[in-house]
Amino acid sequence: MMVGHSPLSATPMSGSLDCILPPANVRATMAIALIIEPDPDFATMIGNLLQAYGYPSIHVKTATTGLHLCFSLKPELVITEWQLPDMSGQKVCEAIRKAPIMADTAPTLLVSTTSQTVRPKTILAAGADALIQKPLSISELQNHLEALLKVG
Numbered sequence: 001m002m003v004g005h006s007p008l009s010a011t012p013m014s015g016s017l018d019c020i021l022p023p024a025n026v027r028a029t030m031a032i033a034l035i036i037e038p039d040p041d042f043a044t045m046i047g048n049l050l051q052a053y054g055y056p057s058i059h060v061k062t063a064t065t066g067l068h069l070c071f072s073l074k075p076e077l078v079i080t081e082w083q084l085p086d087m088s089g090q091k092v093c094e095a096i097r098k099a100p101i102m103a104d105t106a107p108t109l110l111v112s113t114t115s116q117t118v119r120p121k122t123i124l125a126a127g128a129d130a131l132i133q134k135p136l137s138i139s140e141l142q143n144h145l146e147a148l149l150k151v152g
Helices: 040-050 063-073 089-098 120-127 136-149
Strands: 002-004 033-036 057-060 076-080 108-113 132-133
Touching: 033 040, 033 132, 040 057, 040 136, 057 063, 063 076, 063 089, 076 089, 089 108, 089 120, 108 136, 120 136, 132 136
Parallel strands: 033 057, 033 076, 076 108, 108 132
Antiparallel strands: 002 057
């Protein structure tokens, strides 16, 4: 997991996930965006844009690690790829929406490639707030982020 383009200093996390977490005081002092994306270049692009809006980001490559962090950090925004190595983005959205700890849940942006057949009704039923397809333009991503984060 990478702490993307933020002033966070990371510390090792105990347990079997073998990843890092920001210090415990981060949740109380700043909003965090969680990026669940297997492509590090795409995650970096999203992280850079989020940083421009004042949101540090945490990047993970798998749904399992992403859900663990989502439930422990309660991020301000979750961006997840539709096709993850261990679970679909649809299942990630469903898990977030069904978890009692996420009752006041963050908005979720689901990202898919144009080759994947993803119906808007399917992603809304899963609990995603928006869908964006790769390849995408920076302005399109910016518009979605501004709407979900209520900035602009």
